[in-house]
Amino acid sequence: MESMRVRDVSFSNGTVELAGSLSVPVGTDLVVAGVVLVGGSGPTGRDNGTYFPPLRQHFVKAGFAVLSYDKRGVGQSTGDWHTATMDDLAADAVTALNFLRAQPEVPSQAAGLFGHSEGGWVALRASAAQDDLPWVVTNSCPGTSPAEQERYALANHLRGLHGDGHPEFHSTLSLYDQLTEAGRRDADFATAQQLVDDAGAPPGLAYYWGNVDERLWRFLKRKQDHDPIPDLLRLRCPHLALFGGADKAVPVADSIRVFAEAACDAARPHRATLTVEVFPGGDHRLQVQGSTDLAPGYLDRVSRWLAHHVTTPTDGGS
Incomplete structure (x- = not known):
């Protein structure tokens, strides 16, 4: 028996036409809430590789209408994510949220955002501007800046290649730091590439630099010092932060500390509670043991x- 109905949809944010998929349980009376899935970094489509389909199926089975969309310039969406700011990407997410809320089968005040990785920063920026969200979920979202997160991921990659004590471990991280500083000086791509060439283009750097071209360099240097803390302090809804304990791309312990410090700030609205879930053995996509199997209990815990938070009342004192 069919349990899910999927249809292609599109919606506009200014001149950008975003294309996506809306999945709902069969029978409109079965929809208890809606969720927008916001993909991670790079050219992510509505499925975020293979990561979103199992989430979509589980959420629909649990009674959620699910909207996911191709990032601007990806798949059937127009525009170019390379030229986008965090505000642009957040505006795309808000546009998707408003589209989902407008669907007749979706309770308009019971729809929120689920952002994966970079999409977590996007979801936080989008949520911070909203007064009436029931919740926001970040999945493997760093509490650090992109520059710090990329350095952490590169260090883990190099550690796997050489170990901490190898000279190339330290020299490659030093080169990464030089590229970060070049980005802060707004150096052009030729200048950045010359730094890499002068250092002999160490093979381990390819983890970070292998696909960087002029367009991507402009995006990276614009994004590298994004600070999620102001958005965390402005949240006015409950926040669920999900992490894999074996995530080598995100500094999980540091991110949890940042999220907790923001939640303890006296200026943060009282309704903006924080729930943190760490799934031991889960990687950046909350998958375990190098497989596509999600961490045990992950999907059930999220749904x-x-x-539980769909009907959380607003805090009149916030």
């Missing part, structure tokens, strides 16, 4: 938390 139960969402359902």
